[in-house]
Amino acid sequence: MKKREWVPAVLFIVLGIHCFVMPGFVLTGSLNVHSYLAQVLHVCFWIGIPIFLTGIIYLVWKKRKRSKGETS
């Protein structure tokens, strides 16, 4: 992927995270930088869980495949 192709992808993701942060403020009615960043971290944490799990599964699968290739 070229650098300029990353721009729309990152933009979508950043906007998506922002949209996920907003409901917290709509319901509580309080908005400040500290709570905004805390909410961003929370959302990123939940986004990171599937990415982390997928990465672990991929590494395990790759390791198994490599060890199978060495034995065969």
Place this chain on the structure above:
Amino acid sequence: MNTIFLKLFGSVLFLFLIVLLPLGFVVQQIFSTYNESHLQEETAELAQQQADLLPLLDERRLGLLVDALSENTAREIALAGANGEIETSSGVEEFSPAALGAEGTYQDEASGREYYYAEAEAASNSFDVTSVYVFSPKHLLGGSMNELLLALIWAGTGSILLALGFTFIAARRLTSPLRSMEKAARQMATGNLNVQVPASSKDELGSLARSMNELARDLKQFRNTRREFLSNVSHELRTPLSYVQGYSRALKEGWYRSEEEKQQYVHLIHDESHRMTRLINDVFELSKMEEDRFPLAWELVQIEEIAEAAVQKIKPRARQKGIDVSFDADPDLPAAAADPMRVEQIFSNILQNAVTYTHEGHIDVTLSRQNKQIWCRFSDTGTGIDEEHLPYIFERFYRTDKSRSRAHGGSGLGLAIARELTELHHGSISVQSRTGQGTSFLIQIPAAEEEEE
């Protein structure tokens, strides 16, 4: 933007909308129902609290209770007597419990507001109030539901944007090799066969990329072979044709001094036309062999008989050059399934080459059995072939000595035909040679299986 990328992108957006819109509707319904029941419970509890307070109040405090509930909250209160008539209320004067029942919804016509209301029976008190009705306005729910809806819309939009962002990356990475392949295929279509598609992955796309690279290599080889073939054929035909043209013109113009010279020219024209015919026949046969359209008359044959016949045929020519040809075959050689005429053609081509390039010494033909194969070895003590030429000697028109080979009269197709015919017989042909010491060809032909016999 390529179409597959847009399709992937559009599909994910479509899937998310399909899932998120009904999910949003259901979540909103769940919250709405929950809030309504919560408000009803709260109203009933409040009515009970007010009813429990009644026996403890005097006239003045009763008025305060009604006013406090009405002014400090959005709720209203009504107190009914034993006859079912409303004794006092905080703004819902037209409410008639007899007509509407103990709990439910009520719309006040004066204010236009809609309420949930609940009744609680009052303990005995000094005001003769038997029932307390508390009214909670429905618009209390509306505000929180709107906030919830807005939060759901934010979250839904966020999930769609996140999905699009990650789909963008995935789609780009997935379609990137496809775009490279499409570009390579376009270049191949315009004749550029030097293209290479990156094939780093081990999945189906990697396999496809490797196949495309192989295809490009094969096409390039085919194109080079075709060019070389056309160039060789035209070159091989041009030389005898120029002889025929030159000598026929000499005859036509009478450029000869004697009848003997005239006959010499006629012989030369005949020889060259014979050479062209043989060349054209060889090319035709070879092309049929390469396209697997070459018919073979299969039968069970004794290879040693065919080899011996080929040796006998070459012996007179060898004798003229003073070369000795020996033949030796194992006594118990098995039969083989083969076309005898074509097998003899293989042997003849090899033997003719051996006689042509052997100036003194001998040619040995030995046949033996090795496992399930018949090995036919043709060794000579001729000029031999340089190592650099060995990998190419079975290619069409390949000549080790281009300046002298025409003098020997070959078409340059003998060994190519021998290899093709051997392979058509499911056999193999190989060569070993040393410059100045001689050459040895080994032809391996599979022996017939018992059921074939």
